[in-house]
Structure formats: C-alpha cells, structure tokens
Amino acid sequence: MASEDDFLALIDSHFPREHGHVVLGRGDDCAILTMPDALCLSTDLFLEDVHFRRGYFTPAEIGHKALAVNVSDIAAMGGDPLGFSLGLMVPPGLPREFWDALFTGMAAHAAAHGLALTGGDLSRAPLLGFSVTIWGRPFPGRPLLRRGPVQPGDRLVVLGPSGQLGLARQGLRLLEAHDREALADWPACTAAHLMPEPQVAAGRTLAAVQGVHGCMDLSDGLARDLPRLLTFGQAPGLVPGARLELDASMLHPELLAACAAAGLDPVAEAFLGGEDYALLAAVDPAAMPALRHAAAALPAALLDLGEVTAAPGVMLNNTPMTGQGFDHFSKR
C-alpha cells in the first residue's frame, strides 16, 4: 500500500458510491447530500492504544468498531444513519491484507445499516486512527434528545442487548490480561468490547414513544453518563438525582462469573461499565406500558433501573455513588 491511489482503489472495491441521499459521492472536493428536512451529524475519534489495540483486535473488528461507535450516536437520537466520511490515519508497515480485512469489517457494518461512504481523507500518521463523521436523518418531527429535560419521578431505563451493562468493561479487562485467549472462556464479554452493535432500532422505538424525557448512548458507563443525562438542560441548582436498584439477576451470567473469578463486585462493575452502547433513557412512568409493549418487539431487553429523584446525587442500592466511570480522555 505505497500510494494514496492504491488505498482509494481498495476503498472503491469495498464501498459502493451510490446512495439515495447522495447527489455527489466521494472523489470531489466535497460530497453533496440531500435531506428532506434535517440532518444529524456526529464525529468520533477511534485511535490505536486509546480506543483499541492492534494486538487483540482483528483488522475486521477494528473496521467494524470504528464505524459502530459512531452509528450509536445516531441511534441515541432515534435517527436513521445514512452515511459517513472517514479520516484515516495510516501508520507505516501494514500490508494490503490488513487493510483489505479492515475495510471488509467496516463495509459489512456499513452495508448492514445501509450507509454510504461519502468521502474523507488519508494521511500517513504515527498510529492507526479513524475519525468518522456519521450523518443521518433525525427521528421525524421529534428527535430523541439528552435534555427533555429529565424530571423527578421519571423511570431510568436501559434498552439494549440483555445483560449488557458492564460486559464490555470485563471484556476489555480480560483482553488486556489474556489477549485473544480470553475469547474462548469469555465470548460474551470480549464480543461486547470487540464488536459492539449500535442500538438503532431501540433508539427509534424510544423516539416513537411519547414521554421519553431524555436519552443518550452509554459510551462511558452509567457512573459517568447518568450524571450527564441528569444535568443536561437543567437550571443550575435544580439538577435532579437518581435512585437505582441493580442486582445480579439483571446482569449477564458471564459478567457474574468473570467478576467472581477476579474478586470484583459485579454490581459495581456494571455501574462503572464503559462502552456499553446500550441506550439510557428517562421515561415518564405513564409511558412505561407503551414502551414495554414497543420494546417487546425488539431484539433488545428493557431494564428498569430506578427513578429520577428531586434530591441530587446518585444512590445505587441505597449507597451514594460518585461518578468514576470510563474516561477515554484522561486514561484508558
């Protein structure tokens, strides 16, 4: 992969150019998109040794996850992801086979969600890295926002794969300790870290229900993301709190086993979490029957974690918590 042209030819072999919302696809100075009314847009970085390691990710898993964490941002708005642009940082020495496998993983995820690759940039760099900007259509008329704002009495729910809370956190810990040998004993934990599935259908379901007062995707874990959801759009001094009940029956059996083997508290680990990529929402209690009914049609579980309280602070199983979750910024 000596030249930019080699890369562009390989990208062309993996990603089709045509798309219903793309007037002008990649190759020109800009792409031109058409959107009926509004467009949602989000940019995320996905960097080697910050967000992933080449040691235990396959190239296809890197390609998948670089895109999936961005699709999750559209899911959190109840939107339809439609396309993305890609800033690709290319370190020296990776063979064509690596890139072919990486684009295969990325293209499979793009195809699964009907996404067009509309352009981007390539640069040599000291590390493998991705900047994906994803765009899509917000939920018609009423996008799902973080700020409803959340109101005291709201139920706090998580919608996503069953037992998702904390699973990727254990996966990361086990992969860091045992590399890919961890996959044999901990398939669910490691898959949650390596191949997260953004919850697009769950986001649309939440957006369609009247009475969802706020929603975000759990990328940094409940401990860090819940305070954000509670704070967003609130007047200073009037930020509500939350009372959560989380027990082992709500967690994945593999998470319980992994925590038992390591002497960790599974409930605390699920609360800290990180990269859960389930959706966290605050829901008017009157809307819960409609949400349960709608969620029953999804390949996702609805977890009722507790309620928003007028009193500030987060109580987990009657114990006050401080936010100390997953922070991509300050540490791995």
Added chain:
Amino acid sequence: MASEDDFLALIDSHFPREHGHVVLGRGDDCAILTMPDALCLSTDLFLEDVHFRRGYFTPAEIGHKALAVNVSDIAAMGGDPLGFSLGLMVPPGLPREFWDALFTGMAAHAAAHGLALTGGDLSRAPLLGFSVTIWGRPFPGRPLLRRGPVQPGDRLVVLGPSGQLGLARQGLRLLEAHDREALADWPACTAAHLMPEPQVAAGRTLAAVQGVHGCMDLSDGLARDLPRLLTFGQAPGLVPGARLELDASMLHPELLAACAAAGLDPVAEAFLGGEDYALLAAVDPAAMPALRHAAAALPAALLDLGEVTAAPGVMLNNTPMTGQGFDHFSKR
C-alpha cells in the same frame, strides 16, 4: 487542562452555539442541522509533523490552518461554508495558554466565515491532530464540480491571491530550514504556508459563470492536481492533456528571490507547488470575458495558464511534465 470538562468549557468560551442552520448544537449525541435543499460535506485530517510543525507554527496559526484547509474544500465547490465538527487529538503536556491561543486562531477564522462549531470529539493521543468535517450549502442549482468534464480547448485558469503558485512551497522549505527566523526575510512565502486564506468568494464567482467545466482547490500543487482535474469524469483512453505557459511575470517577487537565493527554478517550483489553496478551473474560452469581468471585483487575481488539449500529457513551456507534486500521504 486535566479533564474533558476543562476543554469543553474552554471551547464554549471561544465558539458560540447559535447558528441559523443549527437546530441542535454541540453537547448532545449528534448535532441537528437544517438545510434548504442540499448540503456539502468534507473531512480533512491536519496532523502534527505531517501537515504542520509545532516548532514554527504559533498555536493560533495551527488553529487557523486546521480549519482553513477545510473551508477551501467548500470554496472549491462554489459553496457557502456554514459549520464544522472537530475531532481533536490532545497530546500530553500542553498548557492551557496553548489551547486558548489555538482556539482563538480557530475561532477567528470561524467567525470570519460565519461558521458554527457543532460538535466533535476529544481524545488523548500521542500527537496533536485535528479532523475537521466542514459542511455548507452548495452553490444554488449548480455546484462547481471537478468533472465538467473538462474539454479540449478549455482555458486553464487559477483564481486566488496574486502570485500564489508555489509560494507556500517556498514557505515550507524556508520554515523547515530557518524556523520562524524565515518570517523576517520571507513574509509572503511563510504566510502562505502558515496562514492560507481559502478562496470562498472566488469559488462562488466561478460557480456563477456559465461555462466553467471543472474546478478544484490546489492543495497538492499543479503538478499533481492538474492531472486529477483532467482525468476526473473522463472515459478511459480519452483523458485530455494540457499545454501551460508559466513565466516569471506570473509569480510572486518573493518566490523569485527565494528561488534565486537557493538556486531553484522558480517556474518548476511554482508548477510543483503544494498547499497553494488557489482554485484551478477549466473554462470554456467563450466564458472567459464574463469570468474576467466577475473576477475583477474580487480581491484575487485571475491567471490564464494555458489550455486543455486533446492530446494527453502535460506540457509546461513546451516541455513534457510528469506529476511529482506535494504528497501529504507518502512524504512530507
């Protein structure tokens, strides 16, 4: 700058949230934009020691250029830049004063073009780097594309600051050799590299003239970008060529002096160029009077370099040329 929250507060102090095309600004999972009909979108990387050096760029110049090179992509479509998202790679150890100056430079350029910062991502990283995704409104009805396609007989013109060709290339060479001491003797060359000004008004002028068959911004220099313009949208085997006449009278006096001092051929240096950020266009000869008239109102010079030929290959002053310009990808 220990935490993500410190960064976000600093960003909030530099960039306003409100904008006519922004329904939902930064802070949520996505931004939501409204556009009347179509939106143009482009992503570029701007990485330390690939695209810039911290040694001789001030922080404000880094902030300016990270954004300006993206604005140039919208300019090349004849579009109106409206906003951007920012993926920011944060290396260790840079003080708050550095970031404050960097955002000051970026915000000044954003304000000059009326751009909203609509979101993005922060990550620690081993290098200072930027991924900017810029969005805007294409020229109404008829965006300026690379593919007209270009036709034999078209005039090849450059629209941009007077004497721009090759100036940034000399600036880079002089800054690499003498750091900021080069600024005293070579203010125009160094400014062209450090603080490029995207040609938004020139792009709109080109888009408004009937008979412009193709346009792109000169980011990699004539030697590399002209073959791209000639190739784009052409049937294989029918790619046209070009015959250019470039002499010293078309070049900046400071470029002539810098080349004389270094024993370089100024015409060859202008042809190789790189980061010129002027606009290169192929124009129906019948449209040249209208273009000259419209360009006279701009703070930019219109340079008529020659013509598109049916015969393939690029001739410069009657000598055949091969493309060997500036390649961010394979080398600095």
